[in-house]
Amino acid sequence: MLLNSCIEEGVEYKTISYLNLKKTNHGWTVGSDRGGFKAKILVDATGRNRVVSTFLRIKSIIFDNLICSSFKFNVGLDFDISKILTESTPCGWWFSCSIKGRKQTVSFFTDTDLLKKMGINNLSNLQLEFITEYLAEYLGQANYY
Numbered sequence: 353m354l355l356n357s358c359i360e361e362g363v364e365y366k367t368i369s370y371l372n373l374k375k376t377n378h379g380w381t382v383g384s385d386r387g388g389f390k391a392k393i394l395v396d397a398t399g400r401n402r403v404v405s406t407f408l409r410i411k412s413i414i415f416d417n418l419i420c421s422s423f424k425f426n427v428g429l430d431f432d433i434s435k436i437l438t439e440s441t442p443c444g445w446w447f448s449c450s451i452k453g454r455k456q457t458v459s460f461f462t463d464t465d466l467l468k469k470m471g472i473n474n475l476s477n478l479q480l481e482f483i484t485e486y487l488a489e490y491l492g493q494a495n496y497y
């Protein structure tokens with residue numbers, strides 16, 4: 353969702369199928385099937401995919417297995433966009449806030465350990481099972497159905 357929002361705002365996003373990195377005295381030389389460049393600093397911004405760190409054989413340290421499922425929708429003028437919702441449940445927590453353009457985002461956060469204990473393998477399509485009375489009331493005002 354964040355990536356799509358960035359692209360919507362004009363960020364250029366390129367996919368490559370080949371990556372080559374070389375450390376030089378002045379920084380890095382980056383090569384790819386879509387061109388190359390030199391850089392003083394290299395940032396691995398691929399999150400848990402760790403594309404650059406894996407390439408450089410840097411060992412990862414895993415602290416948790418948090419996951420999240422999110423969706424966004426338009427809200428009418430009657431919806432109070434100043435409200436932020438955070439609500440815990442026995443198996444995770446909800447978060448909702450407004451984003452640009454009278455849109456509302458709703459996310460359910462949990463850890464794969466908790467889902468496994470509940471015998472659940474897939475978070476998608478699950479949000480309805482976890483919806484609480486308070487969240488339902490909150491979303492009810494959004495009139496998004």
Ligand SMILES: Cc1cc2nc3c(=O)[nH]c(=O)nc-3n(C[C@H](O)[C@H](O)[C@H](O)COP(=O)(O)OP(=O)(O)OC[C@H]3O[C@@H](n4cnc5c(N)ncnc54)[C@H](O)[C@@H]3O)c2cc1C
Pocket residue numbers: 354355367396397398399400401402403418419420461462
């Ligand atoms: C469920 C959950 C809840 C969290 N809650 C909190 C919190 O409350 N507070 C907090 O401080 N932190 C929280 N975190 C941690 C926080 O989200 C991360 O530390 C942070 O997002 C890491 O940022 P990042 O830019 O390194 O990676 P990411 O945000 O993961 O961004 C990596 C991006 O790279 C893209 N990408 C991956 N591989 C490739 C590829 N091969 N080619 C191109 N693009 C690629 C991905 O699609 C993604 O857009 C939470 C994490 C999770 C999973």
